[in-house]
Amino acid sequence: MTDGGTTDGSVPATGHGHDSGHGSEDDHGLPATTDIRRWLVTTNHKDVGILYTVTALFFLVFGGVLALLLRVQLWTPGATFLPALSYNQAVSAHGLIMVFWFLSPFAFGFANYVVPLQIGAKDLAFPRLNALSYWLYLFSGILLGVSFFQGGTFEGGWTMYAPLNLPVYTPNIGASTAVLALMLFTASVTIGSVNFLTTIHRMRAEGLTLRRMPLFTWTILLTVWMMLFAFAALLAALLILTSDRLLGTQYFAATGHAGSLLWAHLFWFFGHPEVYIVFFPALGVMAETFQTFTGQRLVGRKWFIAAMVLVALQSFFVWMHHMFLTAINLQIKTLFMATTIGISLPFDLMVFSLIYTTIKGRVRFTTPFLFSFGALILFILGGITGVFLGAVVLDYEFRGTYWVVAHFHYVMVGGVTALVGGLYYWYPKITGKMYDEYLGKLHFAAYFVGFNLLYFPMFLAWETPRRDFSYAEAFIPFHQLSTIGGFILGLSFLIMFYNLSKSLVAGEEVGDNPWKFSTTTEWAVPSPPPLENFPGRPTFSKGMLEFKTRASGASELAEGRESVADGGEGVADGGEEMADGGTVTASHDHDDDHVSHASIWPFVIGVGSFFVFLGLSGIQEGGFVPGLEGGFYLGSALVGGVVGGGGLVAMAHEEFYGPTGPFGESWPFSGVENTKLGMWIFLASDVVLFGAFIGSYAFIRVAEGWTNWHHLIPAAHVPLPGLINTYILLTSSFSVVLALVACERNSRWGLIASLVTTFVLGVAFLVNKGLEWLHLFHVNSEAFPQGWDFTTNVASSTFYLTTGLHGLHVTAGLLVTLYLIWRAWNGAYLDDDRPVEYFGLYWHFVDIVWLFLFPLFYIL
Template identity: 65%
Template sequence: MSELPPTTSVRRWLVTTNHKDIGILYLITSLFFLLFGGVMALLIRLQLWDPANHILSGLAYNEAVTAHGLIMVFWFLSPFAFAFANYFVPLQIGADDLAFPRLNALSYWMYLFSGVLLGLSFFQGGTLSAGWTMYAPLNVPMYTPTIGSTGAILALFMFVVGVTASTVNFLTSIHHSRAEGMGIMDMPMFTWSILATVWMMLFAFAALLAAMMILGADRVLGSVYFSATEGGSLLWGHLWWFFGHPEVYIVFFPALGVMLELFQTFSGRRLVGRKWVIIAICLIAVQSFLVWMHHMFLTTINLEIKTLMMATTIGISLPFDLLVFALIYTLMKGRIQFTTPFLFAFGALLLFILGGITGVFLGAIVLDYEFRGTYWVVAHFHYVMFGGATALVGGVYYWFPKMTGKMYDEFLGKVHFVTFFLGFNAVYFSMFLAWETPRRVFEYNPAFQPIHQAGTVGAFVLGGSFFIMFYNLAKSYVAGEDAGENPWDYSRTAEWAVPSPPPLENWPNRPSYASGKLEFVKDYVPDGGPAVRADENGNAVTDGGDAHSNHIRAYPHWDKHPSHASIWPFALSLATGIFLFGLSGFRETVTFTLGESLAATGLTVTNPMYPVFAVLGLLALVYTGVKWGLEDFYAPPTEFAERWPFNGVEKVKLGMWFFLASDVIVFGAFISAAVFIRFNAGWRTWQPLTESLPGLINTFVLLTSSFTVILALVAAHRGSRKGVLATLGTTIVLGCTFLAIKLWEWHHEIFHRGVTISANAHGDPIQASIYYVTTGLHGIHVVGGLLIAGFLFYRAYQGAYLDDNRPIEYFGLYWHFVDIVWVFLFPLFYLF
C-alpha cells in the first residue's frame, strides 16, 4: 500500500504517512486534549469558588488536578507544537518529507492511543491521583491502588515511546535532508528551535522513559524501587526532574521559534543578533540539564550542592535575557503590523517575561523555602509554560492560510486575542495575589475567596476564548477568502514559495540554495542511473553531490515513486495500546493462577479479561511488526543535501545512532538508580545475589555473538548466502543460549533460594528489585534483537542482503550495544 486515498476518505487518515497529513492530525488531536484538560481545569476552579465547596470529593479533586497537569503538559502543549513541526519543518528545509514517514505516523498513533489509555483509566476504578509530578511514594500501589492509576502510568509510557520515535525522526531529517546550500546556521528560526527541542527530547524523554519503566515495574511486578527503599522518594525526584526541567524548554522552544518567525514577518526586519540568538538557544539546551535540583531544594541534599544548583539556575536566565532583548530590538527597528498572529506572539513575550522574573524567586534557596508548595509556583509555571505557548496560538493563525488556502477573519482573531489575554491574566495573576494558598489543596484561607472567585471567572473567560478561534477557523475554512501562496508582506521562509495548501510532494523540482537564494532545479536522470545535477541547458554536471545509485530520488516522471501510505503504524500502535491496557490490570487483589510458581511472582488481576487483552496485544505486536518489516515501502533519501556534521552517513544508520544515544540514557538511568539505592542502603552491606559463573558464561556467550554478527556482515560483503545464514543462525543460537542461562539463573534464585522482589519474601527485596528489573530490561532488549535476527535470517534465506547488506550492519550496531550494556551489568550484579 503506497498510494493515498482522497482526503474525504476516512481510510486516508488511517494510512497516511505524509508529513502534512500527520501535522493536521496532531493539530486536531492536541486541540481535543486542550478541551479535555480544560474541562479538568474548570472543575478545579469551580471547587475553588468557595473554600467549603465540595463539588468534587477529595479523591476526585486530586484526580482532576493530576489529569489536568498530565494532559496539558504531555498531550496538549508538546503535540500542539509538533503539529507545526510536522507540517512545516520539511518545507522549511527543502525536504519532500521527514526521513522516516512510517515512523512519523507511528509516533502520532502512539500519541493518540496513549491518550485513549489515559481516558480509559477514569473507568478503571479511578485514574492517578498523585499529582502530575507523581511524587514517590504517592505513585506506588499502597497510596494509589486503582487499576486506573497503573493505566495512566502505562499511558504515559506509551506516549514517551511515540516521542522517542518522533525525536529520532526529526533529528535525522534536519541533519540529513536540508536542501543543497542550506547550512546549519542558515536554517529558519522555527526549524532551529525544533532542532534544539528534539536534541533535548532525545535525552530528557529517555530519562522519563526509564522512570516510567521502573515505576511500571513497581506497580505491575511488585518491585520496590520507590516504596521500600530509604531513598526512593529522592530517587524519583532525581529521575523526574532530570526530565522535568528540560521539559519546560522543550515546551517553550517551539513557541519561541514561532515568536522569532512572527516578529520578523510582522516587523519587516531580520532578527537582530541572529547568530547570538542561536548560540543562546544552544546554551539553554545544554544548561537545562544542569539545573534540575532546584526543584529539590526542600529535600535532604546538602547545602553545597543546592548552592551550586542555585548558581546554574540563575545562570540559565542570562541567555534568556539575550533572547528577550533580540526580540525587543527587532521590533524597535521595524514597522510593526498588528495582525492577529503578531498580537499572540507579542502577548506571549509579555507573559513569558513575567513568568521568568517570578521564576528567579524560586531559584533562590531561601525564597524557595517560602514559596515552594504554594500558588506562587502554580502561577509562575503557567506564565512560563502556557504563557510562552500563547505564541503557538499565533502560529495557528499565521499558518492557517498555508494549510488551508483560506484567510481567517481578522476581526474575530483580534477579539479572540483580547478575550484570551484578559482571561489568562485574570486566572493566573490572581494566583500571585493569593500565593499563600497551598497548591493541590481546595481548602484555603477565606480571606482569599474574592481573589479565587475572580480567578474562576477568568478561567471561564479564557476557556471560552478558544471557541471564538474554533468558530473563526471553521467559518473561514468553509467560506473564507482565498489566501494565495503568501498573504504576508515580509515572510521569508520556503513554505511560502509553494501553493496553499502545498502539493503532496511539496516541490515542483528539487529546491536548492546553492546560489544564495531559493531556486528549483530540474535534475538530469539517465535511464537506470542515479540522479545528477543539470546545468541551465539540461546537461549533466559532475561536481559534488551525494547521490546513491541504489537510492534514486523519485520525482513524478521517474520510475519509482515515494510511498505515502501504510496501515501498519496504526495497527502497531493499536496492538501496543491493547497490550498495555491488558497489562494495567495486573497486580491487584485477586490472584491470577497459572500454577503456584507464577502466583509467587506477585502477578495478580481483578478481571480475567486483562490477561486476554495482554496476550492478544502481544501477539498482535509481533504480527504487525513482521508485516511492517515485509512491507514494500519506499522512502528515498534526498540526493543532494547539506548533512553537516554527518556527511557521508546514510540516513538509517544516522537514525540508529540517535536511537542508541537515547537508549544509553535509559540504561544509564537504570544503572544510576541501582548505584543510588545501593549507596543509600549501604554499599558494603550487599553481597552478590547470585554466583558469578552464570554471568561470566553469559558474558562470553554475548561477546561471541557480536563476533558472529560481524562475520555475517563479512559474508554478505562476499555475496555468500550460506555464510550469512550460518553466522546469523549462530547469533540466534547464542542469543537463545544467553536467555536460557538467564532464565535458569532466575528460576534458581526465586524457587531454590527464595530471592524475590516481593517485599514480604525471603531475602532483600531492594537488592532483588534492582537485579531482576535491570537484567530484565536487558533481557527484553535481547529478545527484541533475536526477533530482528530471526526476521533477517528469513529474508536472507530468500536471497536478500547480498546486494545491500546495510540491514545486517544496522542490526549489528544494535546487537553490539546490547552486548556492551551487559559488560557493565556483569560486574555491577555479579562481582561488586
C-alpha cells in the same frame, strides 16, 4: 527495511502524483482528504501534522474542562463540588494532559507540517515511523481516558511523587493505566525524536547550512535533541514505577527516603528540560512571526541561536532546584542555585533580541503577531517570578504554594500563547483559506484578559497551599477572580474554533504567500502545498531559492523575489538588498523522484500497542487480577501482542519508498546513511535509559550502604552464570561480524550460518539467565527462607529489573535475527548488507551494556 529507501516485499508500492484533495483516490493510491481512509493510512508529513494539531486541540479541551472543574471547586474554600479524591484525580489528570498530551504535540503538529517545507525536503526521513509516532500518541491519550473508568485515574499529582505513586496509596487499576499511557506516549516521543533529528541533519536542501536554517526549524532541532535524552530518563523512571506497581519491586517503597529522592532525581532530570522542550517551539514561532510582521531580520540572529544552544545544554544541569526542600547538602543546593540563575541569562539575550527587532521594524498588528507579542510579555513575567524560585532561601518560602502555580502557568501557557499565534500564522498555508482577522483579534483580547485574570491573582494569593481546595478566607476574592478568568479564557477558545471552522468552509482563498514579508521556504509553494511539496529539488546554493529539475539538470529560478534560507533579507539579481526581506513564488516543474505516502501498518501497530498496554494494566503483584476481569486483561494483552506483532512484521516486509537524502547539506553526518544515523540516535537515547537504571542502582546502594548491600544478597548469587553469559554475548558479537563478512563475500550460506549462530547464542544467554533466576527464586537459606525474587528487597529488585531490561533488549534482537534469517534464506542482503550492519550496531550495543552490568551485579 526502513522507510529511508526501497524494499523488496510483496505489498505494492503506492503510486505518484499530487493530491488534489478531490475524488476518491489520487494516483498515489492515497485516498482523498474527504475520505476517512486517508487519515488511517497516510504517512505524508502534512497529513500527520494536521492529525497532531487536531488531536492536541482535543486534549486542550479535555484538560481545559478539568481545569474549569477545579476552578469551580475553588470558588469558596473547602467546597465539595467534587469529592476529595475526584478533585485529586482532576488536578493530576489536568496536569498530565496539558503537559504531555497537549503542549508538545500541538507544537509538533506545526513541526510535522512546516519543518520539511522549510528545509526543502519531500517528507521526513522515515514517513511510516512518523505515522506510527502519531498513532502511539493518540492511543496513549485514549488509554489515559480509559483510566477514568477503572476505578479512577492517577490521583497523586502530575509529578507522581513517590511514595504516593505506589499501589498502597493509589491502588486503582486506573492509576497503573495512567502510568502505562505515559510510557506509551514516551515511546511515541522517542520515535519522533529519532525521525526529526535524522531529517533535519540529513535532508536539508543544497546550500541550507545549519547557520542559515530558519529559526523555527532551529528550535525544533534543539527541542528534539533535548527530548531524546530527557524522555529516556522519564522512560527509565516509568519502567521502574511500572515494575513497582505491577510486579511489586521495591525501588520507590515508602520506607526510608532513598526511593522518594530517586524518583525526584529521575523525574526532574526529565522535568526541567521539559520546560524548554515545551517553550522552544513557541520561541521559534515568535521569531518567525516577529520577522514577518516587522519586516525586519531578527536582531542578533546568530547570538539568538547560540543562546538557545546554551539553554538546551544547561537545561540538564538545573534539575535539583526542584529539590531544595530535600536533604541534599547546602553546597550542592548552592551550586544548582547558580546554574538556575545562570540559565536565565541566555533567555535575557533572546528577549532583548525580540524587543529590538520590534523597535527596528515596522509592526503590523495581525492576529499571529498579537499572540506572539503577548507571549513575550507573559514569558517575561513568568521568567522573573521563576528566578525567585531559583534562590534557595526564597524557594523555602514559595515551594508548595500558588506562587509556583502562577509562575508555572505564566511560562507554560505563555508558550501556548505563541503556539496559538503559530496556528493563525500557518492556517492559510495549511488550508488555503484566510481566517477572519476581526474574530482573531477578538480571540486575542478575550484570551489575554482571561489569562491574566486567571493566573495573576494567584501571585497575590500565593500562600494558598498547592493541590488543596481549602485555603484562608482572606484569599476568596483572588480565587473568585481566577475562576472568572478561567471561564473567560475557556470561552476565548470557542471564538477560535468558530473562526477557524467558519473560515475553512467559507474563508477567503489565499495565494502562495498571504504575508507581505515572510521569506521562509514554505511560502514558496501553493497553499495548501502539493503532496510532494516542491516542483523540483529546492536549492539555495546561489543564495536564493531555485528548483532543480531531474530531466535537464537545469535550475529553474523561483519567479519574483527570492526566498532566503534563514528568513532574513534577500538579495536581488543585481545585488541590491531587499529591505522587506523578499517574497517568494515558484515555478512548477515536476521531479520524478517520488516517495510513498500510504501504509496501514502504523495504525495497526498503534491499535495492538493500545490493547497490550491496556492488558498490562490488569497485573497486580505479578499476576492478573482474579476472575473474569483478569481474563479480560489477559485476553487484551494477547490480542494486542498478535495484532501489534503482525503489524510490525507486515511493515518490515512492505514495499515502501521513502526519501533517501542527502539532497544538499548534511553536516556533520554527511557520511552516514539515514537509517544508520537513525540507529545511532536511537542508541544514544538507549544509553541514557540504561544510564538511568545503572545510576538508580548506584544511588540506592549508596543510600543503603555500599558494603551493607551484600547482606541483602544470598550466597547462592555467584559470578559464574554472569561470566558464562559474558562469554556467550562476546561470541555472538563475533558471529555478527562474520555475517557481514559473508555478505561481502557473497556467501549466502555463510550469512545464514552466522545469523543462526547469533540466534542460538542469544537463546543460550536467555536460557542461562532464566535458569539462574529460577535458582535464586527458590533459594532456601536462613536469611532468605522464601527465596530471593523481585519483591524480596531492594537489592533483588535492582538486579532483576536491570538485567531483565537487558534481557528484553536481547529478546528484541533475537526477533530481528529471526526476520534476518528468513530474508537471508530468500537471498536478501548479499547485494545490500546495510540491514545486517544496522542490526550489528544494535547487537554490539546490547553486548557492551552487559559488560557494565556484569561487574556491577556479580562482582562489586
